Amino acid sequence: MIGVYVEIAFVLLLVGGIAVAAARSWKAAGWIATVFTGAATVLAWIAGVSVLTSGQTAQAHVVGLPRFGSELAVSLDPLGALFLLIITAVSFVATFYSVGYMGIYRSESPARFYGLLQVFVAGMVSVVCVADWLFFIVGWELMTLASYFLVTFERSDPKAVRAGFKYFVMTHVATAGLLVTAVVLWRATGSFSFAAHTAGLGDLGSGLRNLLLALYLIAFATKAGIFPLGDWLPDAHPAAPSGVSAILSGVMIKLGAYGVIRVFWGMLPSAGTRAELMTWGVIIAAIGTLSAFVGGLTAMQQNDSKRLLAFSSISQTGYVFLGLGIGIAFWGHASLGTLALLGLLGAGFHIINDATYKSLLFMNAGSILYSTGTRDLNKVGGLSRVMPIASAAALIGALSLAGLPPTNGFASKWVIYQSSMSAGLRFAPFVAAAVIAFFVSLSTLAYALKLYNTAFLGQPARGEPIPLPRTMTVAQASLALCCLAAGLAPFWVLGVVGRVFGAGLSQTFAISAAGGLRTPASGGAMAAVWSPVVLFGSLIVCFLIAELIRASGQAQTRAVPNWYGGEEHTDDEVRFRAHGIYSPFNAAFENIYPHLPIPRLPSLSKARAVLDLDSWLYDPLVRVGGRAVDKVSRSHVGIPQLYMVWQAAGMVIVIAVLVWVVR
Amino acid sequence: MYVTTAIVSGAVALLTAPLFDGAARKVRAIIHSRKGPPIIQPYIDILKLLGKEDLRCTPSTIFRFAPAVALASFLIVAGLTPIGAGGLGRYGDMIAWVYFLTLGAAAIMLMAAASGNPFSNAGAAREVMMLLSVEPVVVTALITAAIKSHSLRLVDMVTANVAGGPSVSMVTAGIAFFLALQATMGKLPFDIVEAESEIVEGPLLEQSGPNLALLKMALLVRQVVYALLLVTLFCPWPIVEPWPVAGLAALVKVLVLFVVAAVIEAVSPRMRIDRAMTYMGRILFVALAALAFAVIGV
Numbered sequence: 005m006i007g008v009y010v011e012i013a014f015v016l017l018l019v020g021g022i023a024v025a026a027a028r029s030w031k032a033a034g035w036i037a038t039v040f041t042g043a044a045t046v047l048a049w050i051a052g053v054s055v056l057t058s059g060q061t062a063q064a065h066v067v068g069l070p071r072f073g074s075e076l077a078v079s080l081d082p083l084g085a086l087f088l089l090i091i092t093a094v095s096f097v098a099t100f101y102s103v104g105y106m107g108i109y110r111s112e113s114p115a116r117f118y119g120l121l122q123v124f125v126a127g128m129v130s131v132v133c134v135a136d137w138l139f140f141i142v143g144w145e146l147m148t149l150a151s152y153f154l155v156t157f158e159r160s161d162p163k164a165v166r167a168g169f170k171y172f173v174m175t176h177v178a179t180a181g182l183l184v185t186a187v188v189l190w191r192a193t194g195s196f197s198f199a200a201h202t203a204g205l206g207d208l209g210s211g212l213r214n215l216l217l218a219l220y221l222i223a224f225a226t227k228a229g230i231f232p233l234g235d236w237l238p239d240a241h242p243a244a245p246s247g248v249s250a251i252l253s254g255v256m257i258k259l260g261a262y263g264v265i266r267v268f269w270g271m272l273p274s275a276g277t278r279a280e281l282m283t284w285g286v287i288i289a290a291i292g293t294l295s296a297f298v299g300g301l302t303a304m305q306q307n308d309s310k311r312l313l314a315f316s317s318i319s320q321t322g323y324v325f326l327g328l329g330i331g332i333a334f335w336g337h338a339s340l341g342t343l344a345l346l347g348l349l350g351a352g353f354h355i356i357n358d359a360t361y362k363s364l365l366f367m368n369a370g371s372i373l374y375s376t377g378t379r380d381l382n383k384v385g386g387l388s389r390v391m392p393i394a395s396a397a398a399l400i401g402a403l404s405l406a407g408l409p410p411t412n413g414f415a416s417k418w419v420i421y422q423s424s425m426s427a428g429l430r431f432a433p434f435v436a437a438a439v440i441a442f443f444v445s446l447s448t449l450a451y452a453l454k455l456y457n458t459a460f461l462g463q464p465a466r467g468e469p470i471p472l473p474r475t476m477t478v479a480q481a482s483l484a485l486c487c488l489a490a491g492l493a494p495f496w497v498l499g500v501v502g503r504v505f506g507a508g509l510s511q512t513f514a515i516s517a518a519g520g521l522r523t524p525a526s527g528g529a530m531a532a533v534w535s536p537v538v539l540f541g542s543l544i545v546c547f548l549i550a551e552l553i554r555a556s557g558q559a560q561t562r563a564v565p566n567w568y569g570g571e572e573h574t575d576d577e578v579r580f581r582a583h584g585i586y587s588p589f590n591a592a593f594e595n596i597y598p599h600l601p602i603p604r605l606p607s608l609s610k611a612r613a614v615l616d617l618d619s620w621l622y623d624p625l626v627r628v629g630g631r632a633v634d635k636v637s638r639s640h641v642g643i644p645q646l647y648m649v650w651q652a653a654g655m656v657i658v659i660a661v662l663v664w665v666v667r
Numbered sequence: 668m669y670v671t672t673a674i675v676s677g678a679v680a681l682l683t684a685p686l687f688d689g690a691a692r693k694v695r696a697i698i699h700s701r702k703g704p705p706i707i708q709p710y711i712d713i714l715k716l717l718g719k720e721d722l723r724c725t726p727s728t729i730f731r732f733a734p735a736v737a738l739a740s741f742l743i744v745a746g747l748t749p750i751g752a753g754g755l756g757r758y759g760d761m762i763a764w765v766y767f768l769t770l771g772a773a774a775i776m777l778m779a780a781a782s783g784n785p786f787s788n789a790g791a792a793r794e795v796m797m798l799l800s801v802e803p804v805v806v807t808a809l810i811t812a813a814i815k816s817h818s819l820r821l822v823d824m825v826t827a828n829v830a831g832g833p834s835v836s837m838v839t840a841g842i843a844f845f846l847a848l849q850a851t852m853g854k855l856p857f858d859i860v861e862a863e864s865e866i867v868e869g870p871l872l873e874q875s876g877p878n879l880a881l882l883k884m885a886l887l888v889r890q891v892v893y894a895l896l897l898v899t900l901f902c903p904w905p906i907v908e909p910w911p912v913a914g915l916a917a918l919v920k921v922l923v924l925f926v927v928a929a930v931i932e933a934v935s936p937r938m939r940i941d942r943a944m945t946y947m948g949r950i951l952f953v954a955l956a957a958l959a960f961a962v963i964g965v
Contacts, residue, residue: 030809188871311795351930386783388727399729399777409763418762425813435810439958442765443799444804449773450795457791458781520758532819534757539743539767542755546677547732548740553884554735554877557717566784566873580788588941589796607881 007064007078007536009051010088010133013044014126019423020044021122025115033114034103034660035123041099044090048129050433052092055085056503061135072138073195081520082504083270086257086352087132087262088361094254095125096513101367104473107244108374117157124150129261137186138196141179147259151252155244155491177225181219186323188216198270206275213276215282217459220267224285228260231295232480232598237318242310242379246370249310253317254363258355269348269505278336286431292438294551300447302597305590307582308379309369309459312451313362315597316405319444320358326437327351327420329396330427334528342527343426343505350419357412361404363457364483368398371476372459375469380454381582386464393477395460397484404487406449410540412490412497414535415443415521417533419498426529450586458582463566463575468572484545492536495521575636672872672910673746673754679914684793684887685709687894687922691854691929698933709887711876714759722871732780732816734881740771741888748895749821750914760819761809762874764896765802771889772798775882779870786816790869794860796940797850800947804847805893806816807954808840814961819899831904836960841901843954848897852890854928856935857943865937 007618018041027033055062062085064078099121106117118598127147134140190196193204208463226233237257241249268284276284299319306312330347334340369379371394376384388395404411420437426437490497495513497626498521520535568578690707696703705711744767757765772794779791781952813819815836816827828837850857861869874882898920907913912960938946 048944145697154786202921242935261892363785364801403773406769406771406773407766408764414766422761422819425819428814428962429817435958435962438790438810439803439955443803445798446769446802449769450799453776453780453791454775457777457788461727461777461780461783462788463783521821530813530818531823532760533758534760534763538758539755539763542673542746543739543743543767546742547735550735550738550881551732553717554881557714557719557880559718559721559876561721561723561728564724566724566782568784569786569867578785579783580785580792584798585788585792589799589944592941592944 006054006062007080009047009067010062010080011064012077012634013047013051013092014129014133015042016044016047016124017122017129019041021119024118025120027114027118030106030109030114031103031625032107033130034099034159036601037118038096038099041092041096041125042528044125044129045096048088048092050197051080052089055080056082056089056500059503069138070525073193073200074136074197076134076139077136078133080133081135083262083265084132086356086504087258088129088256088498091125091132091255091395091594092129092365093249094359095128097483098247098250099125100247101250101370101476101479104373104475105247105367105370106245107473109253112157117154117245120150120157121251124154124248124251128259129631130254132262134180137189137198137201137572141182144179144182145343147256148172151244151248151256154248155240155252157245158650160655163239163244164243167243167611171236171240174226174233178223178233182223185216185219186284198266202271202275202351203270210280212274214280214489217267217272217276217280219289220399221264221284224260224263224267225259225291225325226260227263228235229257229295229318229324230291230321230325230412231298231318233320234321236297238311238314240329241317241366242308242610243312246310246373249313249370250359250363250366253313253366254359256325257317257321258359261328261351263323263350263464263509264325264328265348268328269335271330273336280333280458282333282431285329285331285335286433288332289326289329289434292322292327292329295319295325296320296322296444297440298596300444300451301648303595304447304454305593306451307381308365309372309381309455310379312455313365313369313434316365316448316451317358317362319403319448319661320354320362320541323417323420323441323445324354324358326441327354327423328421330434334427337528337568338424340382340430340528342524342529343423343430344421345502345505346426346523346529348505349418349498349501351499352504353419353494354416355403356497356501357416357487358488358572360483360490361401361413361593362413362474363396364480365486366400367476367480367483368401368459369455371398371472371480374472374476375624376465376467381458383581384459384465385462387461387469389464389475390469391472393482394472397477397480398456398460400484400487401480402452404491408443410488410491410536410543411486412494414495415491415494415534415536417441420531420534422523422532430528450589454582454585458585465579466576492540494534494536512540558617575583669757672750675914676748676750677746678889678893679744679918681742681884683746684884684891685713685923687891688797688887688923690922691799691932694926694929695933698930709883710772713880713883714873716823717913718876718882719876719879721876722873723877724784727842728780728900729777730781730873730882731878733781734878734885735772737771737774737778738885740767740774740954741768741885745888745893745895747821748892748894749899750827750910756820761821763821764808764821765806766891767887768799769802771885771896775870775885778874778882782873784873786866786868787870789866790848790860790862793866793869796944797853797857800944801847801850804843804947804950804954805851807951807958808844808901811836811954811957812963814901814958821896825900825903828900829906833904834927834960835924835965836957837901839840839953839960841897841951843957844897844901844948847947848924848929848952849931850926851893852928853886855932856938858937859943860941862937863890870891874890890925891921894924897924914933 062080069074130143303315326351335342404413406411407417424438525531720886779787812824
């Protein structure tokens with residue numbers, strides 16, 4: 005029954021994608037898309053929440069393909085339900101945001117954008133709702149294709165087209181690996197279902213199994229944006245319109261993590277040995293840590309607001325993979341249950357938090373772009389006067405990204421640090437991961453503040469910034485409130501994540517006085533405690549005391565201009581530009597992010613030509629048809645006697661045919 | 668019990684911080700062969716500033732409230748420090764300790780950027796770079812203590828250190844923390860953030876009057892908090908029993924640290940930011956060595 009809701013949601017999204025073709029204007033198309041996505045979101049949330057509370061998988065059969073050993077069916081288990089909630093919620097907010105944002109596009113087609121957006125969301129929904137590898141890949145491809153067309157939405161911009169092409173190529177190289185594994189296991193088991201493939205994976209020899217696992221990891225790590233496979237990310241995310249960037253970075257990347265959890269937590273413990281689990285866990289944690297480190301340091305060097313956030317996505321995905329690696333490495337270990345659970349809980353919580361604040365920050369970057377027309381941080385400033393609410397939301401987003409208390413970013417990082425240090429007691433290199441993770445968190449603070457300070461604080465830059473439409477402000481404010489709420493009540497969100505991994509919250513954390521989290525020193529974990537309400541309350545008390553001290557002198561206030569060393573300057577002359585911030589530090593880490601070269605010449609244009617259906621399929625057909633029609637029309641010379649001759653000849657032919665048929 | 672310890676820790680940190688600064692100034696004056704200001708001079712400065720005119724160069728709310736937020740964050744950190752029963756340590760562990768310090772630093776950076784003055788922005792950027800260089804040492808030392816004590820809570824770390832006696836890893840971590848102390852306190856040769864002759868006091872530049880008083884108090888409390896963690900966690904000997912006496916003993920040790928810092932300050936020129944970063948990198952090796960010792964189990 006619940007599974008039917010998911011089916012209806014999927015169909016609603018597709019119908020919405022078609023329905024926007026009827027809209028005349030950008031606004032109308034946007035509202036149609038928002039309504040359909042909203043309805044789909046409500047249904048998906050009903051289904052997802054019911055699956056999470058009951059812990060049972062929701063099923064709904066559509067059609068079976070017995071010849072392929074596959075079936076198209078909705079099979080929503082708690083893991084899929086969690087991701088379904090994230091996908092639909094963020095997509096809804098991003099669609100709502102786009103209603104106002106897409107006003108900067110005048111000449112493009114709204115039907116194309118919103119139609120593709122709906123298909124994109126439908127693709128993502130279908131990825132997490134199936135328990136069958138064939139339809140998983142179908143949904144994966146649908147998602148990738150739709151997002152490719154959205155990334156290259158600005159067809160006239162060669163950089164966007166190139167970025168989209170790179171994304172397409174890299175994802176498909178990785179998906180090829182996914183196809184290989186699916187086919188190999190299908191040949192071995194005769195079915196495409198997750199359960200059958202788990203058993204099949206266990207029956208294989210360990211060499212082949214590890215090869216398949218490597219292919220799985222490459223596929224999902226590419227989608228997640230792990231360095232160096234995520235090289236498509238820094239080009240593709242800035243190229244897309246900001247609402248789409250928010251969805252790309254907020255949820256699509258997380259589906260890479262979903263795949264890793266599905267395979268390495270869902271399939272490997274029953275299919276592989278203890279040693280394999282440990283090895284793969286360490287590998288995943290290692291690539292995660294490397295990705296976090298490189299992504300964080302490269303983001304500090306960026307002066308393009310969206311590119312900075314794209315590198316930040318690479319970095320935050322690294323954190324998720326670190327938590328996942330720890331969880332997978334120690335899963336099923338008799339005495340280290342709490343430790344493994346901590347890793348997985350941290351990763352899951354970080355996925356939720358990152359979805360919230362990363363999409364918020366991309367929307368903020370979109371607001372900057374909407375208001376000033378540029379993504380270059382050197383050219384913007386003082387936007388908090390033009391958009392105060394969006395600026396406050398951006399501040400919360402930046403602080404959440406940096407992981408400062410009491411935002412949600414801190415809570416998930418707290419869990420990941422704990423798990424990393426506790427894992428270090430069992431396997432020493434995890435301690436190094438903890439140190440690196442702390443350092444990366446500081447560099448995250450650095451670039452988060454770089455983004456916020458240069459764009460929103462300080463003196464206004466040259467030019468007239470445009471104020472934001474209300475839908476954009478509301479979208480950003482709602483996400484900011486979610487960040488704060490999740491930060492002040494982390495036990496609630498962790499409880500939800502705990503249901504996914506099969507543990508009640510009390511197994512890992514004790515909820516201490518005033519809604520805090522306390523990790524007991526058992527099951528491999530180290531004792532730790534975090535009580536956001538108490539500490540934030542104390543912070544407010546101390547703040548009031550400080551303000552009291554401040555007011556005790558009863559000082560007068562006066563407004564004065566900035567002091568520039570006694571010299572006369574215009575504010576824009578002496579503004580501290582973004583490229584100068586952290587330059588000594590960046591000079592030390594100049595070439596830390598190597599780029600994978602994608603060859604420029606003929607293969608690129610030939611391959612692009614294949615994708616351009618207009619040029620080799622539709623146009624020739626239209627031309628041939630037109631020429632044929634032309635030839636026919638030339639026979640109409642306009643002389644009535646000729647037409648009568650044709651009519652007489654035609655009548656003769658018809659009578660002859662009739663006579664022949666009747667006889 | 669916890670509430671009392673927390674309030675007392677915060678209040679003591681707030682009220683004694685100017686005294687330590689005054690002592691440091693006196694020591695610097697003696698080295699400079701002059702008489703120097705009285706030890707209570709910082710108190711007089713702060714009281715004077717509280718009454719002066721508050722000049723606002725921007726209507727920004729961040730600019731107005733950030734000094735109070737910074738002071739509040741550092742007072743919370745003081746409450747988290749493990750003296751006696753541990754005050755707020757029941758609600759926050761070492762990760763909270765590090766991050767509330769970072770919150771205060773972030774508040775100062777936001778305030779500097781909000782002022783719109785390029786000197787302040789340069790100071791904020793330098794603050795970040797100093798954080799990036801110095802905090803890894805502090806964090807590695809804390810992780811060493813965590814590994815040794817199998818707990819992330821600061822009180823447990825102190826208990827384990829006291830019970831186990833001086834160990835190679837904890838002593839090395841203490842040395843690394845001490846080497847980084849000059850930078851965390853922001854004293855010469857590492858006063859790069861407030862480089863008076865280069866960027867005219869950086870983040871403090873556009874603040875005046877009561878907000879400047881709050882900011883100065885915040886920076887002084889931060890200095891005391893770092894020194895306090897060093898003495899309570901890495902150097903808890905001699906151990907004295909009732910916690911008010913333990914607190915007093917800690918304050919005496921903090922005074923010694925401030926005097927040492929003042930001596931180093933008086934004889935040092937300022938380091939350039941990139942030189943400071945490489946210097947901190949070398950200290951990080953010491954901290955990593957301490958971590959390696961802890962992992963081995965020494």
